[in-house]
Amino acid sequence: MIALGAVYQRFGSLPFAQAALRGMSAVAAGLVLAIGLKMTGGLQRHWRVWLFGALAFFAVGVLRWPLLAVVLVLAPLAIAAAWRDPPS
């Protein structure tokens, strides 16, 4: 990893490397989104589950609120809501 970092620091500003990295980072963003979307298939079919997922995405991704505040508010609410679920 450090070797890769050293190479990046040395050559990362070359137009050739920047072009390659532009393509790589666009794909990497797609990978993360795709894995997240794939995993939604494993979620329960319950509106509450989708509500908490959507709230977390919107607060952090779109509004860019701090992760700490979002997690500290959403996590207890989500856990409390799941507390009443029947055992699966």
Added chain:
Amino acid sequence: VSRLPIAWALFVRLLLLSLIAVGGVTTVVPDIQRYVVDAEHWITATQFADAFALGQVAPGPNMMYITLVGWTIAGWSGAVAATAAMVVPPAVLTLMVARANTLSPGTRLGRAIRAGLGPITLGLMLASGWILATSVDRHWPGYIATAVTIVVVMRTRWNPLWLIAAGAVAGVVGLI
């Protein structure tokens, strides 16, 4: 200018973040990005996205992007600080939780925590992907590449490394 104060500041911030990183190191992308790019201006949004992309290529866990971010900011001291901060607290926490789980498996609280945090984790992961896709000043070919990647990953079992390689080629030949 000594880089140690910067490495130390990075260490403290990441230490706090790693404790609340439900769902792993991908979910802290938004906060690390805001801290090192928007707040401290240590690196640019492009450098951050580059580090993330390279972290996907390197062998090993994909948390390696954090090592690379640390390295880009403050060299060796930054790399060590960032890595240690991301590894140690979750490792300790995991051991504690695993121990509690062994002592009393399948408790109602444990089940509620897993069921409650699952969707939040996914929402945060999608937020990370969203920020990686939109923080860099891309043009529409970049967004198309991101969209195509999503479709390919959802529909095939191709190795992600090939996709990243394809992205690199597309970039070099001027498509993206």
